[in-house]
Amino acid sequence: MPKNCLVGQVTEQDLADTYNPPFKSCVEDGGASGIMCSYNRVNGVPTCADHNLLSKTARGDWSFNGYITSDCDAVAIIHDVQGYAKAPEDAVADVLKAGMDVNCGGYIQTHGVSAYQQGKITGEDIDRALRNLFAIRMRLGLFNGNPKYNRYGNIRADQVCKKEHQDLALQAAQDGIVLLKNDAGALPLSKSKVSSVAVIGPNGNNASLLLGNYFGPPCISVTPFQALQGYVKDATFVQGCNAAVCNVSNIGEAVHAASSADYVVLFMGLDQNQEREEVDRLELGLPGMQESLVNKVADAAKKPVILVLLCGGPVDVTFAKNNPKIGAIVWAGYPGQAGGIAIAQVLFGEHNPGGRLPVTWYPKEFTAVPMTDMRMRADPSTGYPGRTYRFYKGKTVYNFGYGLSYSKYSHRFASEGTKPP
Incomplete structure (x- = not known):
């Protein structure tokens, strides 16, 4: 997707039951220590500047305890391409106050000092991000002496092709x-x-x-x-x-x-x-x-x-x-x-x-559906077919989860208490 692409409107229902659950699972079930906000806009707000998404949802509702990084150039795009922020310093303030910790790129490095001097960010904004970043480094043992004597210190390049x-x-x-x-x-x-x-x-x-x-x-x-x-x-x-x-x-x-x-x-x-x-x-x-x-x-x-x-x-x-x-x-x-x-x-x-198959295989005509229309559910009144195996109502080439085998097998449902054949 082009980095200046503006994502369309996403309903709260679609966010809650389609878009957010995989990330929620990574945080709660997988124990992720790092997540990345993208360069796109959801409902008009760049994800890296979305306090509701980064702080309220990820850190609050999911109890995320790690660092949040931007996609590369995502902070620069907020001002330079999308025009969401009026000045570079506003872009820096938007992301740090939203809960982002580290910028992939040099935008905060270039404009962070002036944002601080202009009072758009405070020392606490910077300290909050640093606490998250250094906490991860501590978990990794980077302050436990010479790294080569730590758990992963002896992994050499010649082990890659073992x-x-x-x-x-x-x-x-x-x-x-x-x-x-x-x-x-x-x-x-x-x-x-x-x-x-x-x-x-x-x-x-x-x-x-x-x-x-x-x-x-x-x-x-x-x-x-x-x-x-x-x-x-x-x-x-x-x-x-x-x-x-x-x-x-x-x-x-x-x-x-x-x-x-x-x-x-x-x-x-x-x-x-x-x-x-x-x-x-x-x-x-x-x-x-x-x-x-x-x-x-x-x-x-x-x-x-x-x-x-x-x-x-x-x-x-x-x-x-x-x-x-x-x-x-x-x-x-x-x-x-x-x-x-x-x-x-x-x-x-x-x-x-x-x-x-990990995805639905759509027919050629599915390209008529705008890629920026992120609705999941079909809308018969407008002819919108929906997306993914859960909601798509059109014909498919192959369905999500489809796959054959050389083995032949069958199954049947048995009532509780019956013995298998």
């Missing part, structure tokens, strides 16, 4: 994979029956595309294609188009590869050019010519193809969901450094997918 940590990365990738479609048992594949596979798509042989926003350097670098080569001797990779944006394609080469292989696995989706901080998607379909590439490859393949989606947010793949020539759809998110390995394990049945 086997147990890499195993955890693999487990996280495995657990996050969601099987969305599996017609006629298209998956899992059998090592003994797959003599050749064509791996097609812009996301199939680029390890960096497995990583989401704000990633660090990975310990290993294995692309999905490289991982699949460990299962099939005859594996061919064809990019099909220039990148996830897919505005320059080589569909002919992809179609030829698909028609020659026993099985086809398509790796499509998005990348950081479509979704990351400060970048908003304008549509919900696959970008560029990806849909055309998928359909033409599916038409040319000997057997129903497998479509693997690498993306963080939802994409409208109704065309693939309804196409019988696409036998399976797998959503892997941005699975991280072990994602290529995890995907290959799922495709060949070494790991039984059990992931579930």
Whole structure:
């Protein structure tokens, strides 16, 4: 969301039962020691300047006992972009008196002294923030002598890539994979029956595309294609188009590869050019010519193809969901450094997918709903469809919580006192 975006009106009911509960849970159940106020405005008030939110709700109602930091540049935006504060010193006063403790950025450092000299903030405002900040540092043991002799003092850089940590990365990738479609048992594949596979798509042989926003350097670098080569001797990779944006394609080469292989696995989706901080998607379909590439490859393949989606947010793949020539759809998110390995394990049945969608997948037309309309409940009188699985009344591509498995199971409700079969 752009940093000058003004969030629309949010009702007290929506705040109480939708927006605030996750944060309340983090504070009360998770024992969070730090929270961040954003650069947006809720009901006209920047969140970092909202005393009701920071002091009354968080510190009062939730008994939050930690520090509150701003999102980066959130304090500057209050004056420089949003015009909520008449002067830079007013912005400093607004946030400190609201209950914010530390500014990500240099705005308070630049204008704090003049705000104090002008009487817009007091020594108590500053002391209150310092008490919260130093209390956290004390909890962390930063004043208990030399830090290298404290609890976490011996953690070295060479421990980052320890086997147990890499195993955890693999487990996280495995657990996050969601099987969305599996017609006629298209998956899992059998090592003994797959003599050749064509791996097609812009996301199939680029390890960096497995990583989401704000990633660090990975310990290993294995692309999905490289991982699949460990299962099939005859594996061919064809990019099909220039990148996830897919505005320059080589569909002919992809179609030829698909028609020659026993099985086809398509790796499509998005990348950081479509979704990351400060970048908003304008549509919900696959970008560029990806849909055309998928359909033409599916038409040319000997057997129903497998479509693997690498993306963080939802994409409208109704065309693939309804196409019988696409036998399976797998959503892997941005699975991280072990994602290529995890995907290959799922495709060949070494790991039984059990992931579930964390969000509703809306159809393409949902982009007609303004992103600044934050109402949760549907409004039939205006055609507003609502948001999230709790209130959305329109059609979906896939529902929140949806996900298949290779296992077959059933359940029934039994009356109290009856014995299980």
